[in-house]
Amino acid sequence: MKLSQISINFDSDIEIIPFGESAILIEFGKGIDPKIHQKVNALTEYLDRHPLPGMIEYIAAFSSVTIVYDPIQVKKLQVDAVLGKDQLSYTILSTSVREILAKLSHKVDHTPRIVEIPVCYGGEFGPDLEYVAEYNQLPIDEVIKIHTNGQYLVYMIGFAPGFPYVGGMSEKISTPRRQSPRMSIPAGSVGIAGMQTGVYPIETPGGWQLIGRTPLELFRPNDNPPSLLQSGDVIRFYPISQKEYTEYKGEEQ
Missing domain, CATH: 3.30.1360.40 (Gyrase A; domain 2)
Structure with missing residues (x-):
C-alpha cells in the first residue's frame, strides 16, 4: 500500500x-x-x-x-x-x-502495514460457517468470498494476548454470538460476533461463531513485540485448503 x-x-x-x-x-x-x-x-x-x-x-x-x-x-x-x-x-x-x-x-x-492471514474455512476448523450462511441467507461460498474481500483495520489488541479488535466487516455476514459460549476454542480460530470478525491467538473460552482457522501464529511470546498484529495494521484474509493449512503449520513450527 x-x-x-x-x-x-x-x-x-x-x-x-x-x-x-x-x-x-x-x-x-x-x-x-x-x-x-x-x-x-x-x-x-x-x-x-x-x-x-x-x-x-x-x-x-x-x-x-x-x-x-x-x-x-x-x-x-x-x-x-x-x-x-x-x-x-x-x-x-x-x-x-x-x-x-x-x-x-x-x-x-x-502507510498502514498489510498483514495477510491464510484461513482454512469450514469443516472441523469452521463448525459455524454453515450457520453464518443460513443466518444471512447466503451460500457458504459467498460468505467466504465476502469475508476474504474485506480489509480490516486493527483498532486495538485486547481480551487475550494478541487478540485483534477490528472494523470493516460487511454487514452481509454479520451474525450474533453463540447463545452458549464454548469452553475451549483452538488458537488460530477465525470467528464472527455481530459486526466484528477476529482471530483467537491462544486457546481460550469464547462465544464467537467460528468460520475457519489460520495456521499463522498471532501470539509469539518470544518475539518483541509478542503480538504479530498491532493497532493501525490492516488485515486481509485469504482462503487455503486443509492440505495447505497442514503444510503451513509445519513450516511455522
Whole structure:
C-alpha cells in the first residue's frame, strides 16, 4: 500500500483525565470510528519515537490512549519556579501531552502495514460457517468470498494476548454470538460476533461463531513485540485448503 497523507484535527474536545494515581486517559471521542482511530494512532506513533520521561507503557483502545507512568520520575521533571511548589505528576504529564498534540502536524504521513492471514474455512476448523450462511441467507461460498474481500483495520489488541479488535466487516455476514459460549476454542480460530470478525491467538473460552482457522501464529511470546498484529495494521484474509493449512503449520513450527 502506498504512502498516504491524512489530515488530523486535534480539536479542543479531547479529554485528558486522571486514571488512578499513576495513569492518565486521553479520550479523542466516543465509539468505533476510523477518524478517531487516526488520532489515537498519531499519538501512539509519536510515543513510540519519543517516549515521555517517566512513561512505563501506553495502552491504545478504540478511541483513547492510556499512559501509565511512574509518578516519582515524572515529578522530578519539573518544578513550578514561580509558585515554588512541586506540580502534581498528573499536571506535568497532561501538560506535556497537550503540548505534543499541539505540535503534531495536521498532515500525517501514514502507510498502514498489510498483514495477510491464510484461513482454512469450514469443516472441523469452521463448525459455524454453515450457520453464518443460513443466518444471512447466503451460500457458504459467498460468505467466504465476502469475508476474504474485506480489509480490516486493527483498532486495538485486547481480551487475550494478541487478540485483534477490528472494523470493516460487511454487514452481509454479520451474525450474533453463540447463545452458549464454548469452553475451549483452538488458537488460530477465525470467528464472527455481530459486526466484528477476529482471530483467537491462544486457546481460550469464547462465544464467537467460528468460520475457519489460520495456521499463522498471532501470539509469539518470544518475539518483541509478542503480538504479530498491532493497532493501525490492516488485515486481509485469504482462503487455503486443509492440505495447505497442514503444510503451513509445519513450516511455522
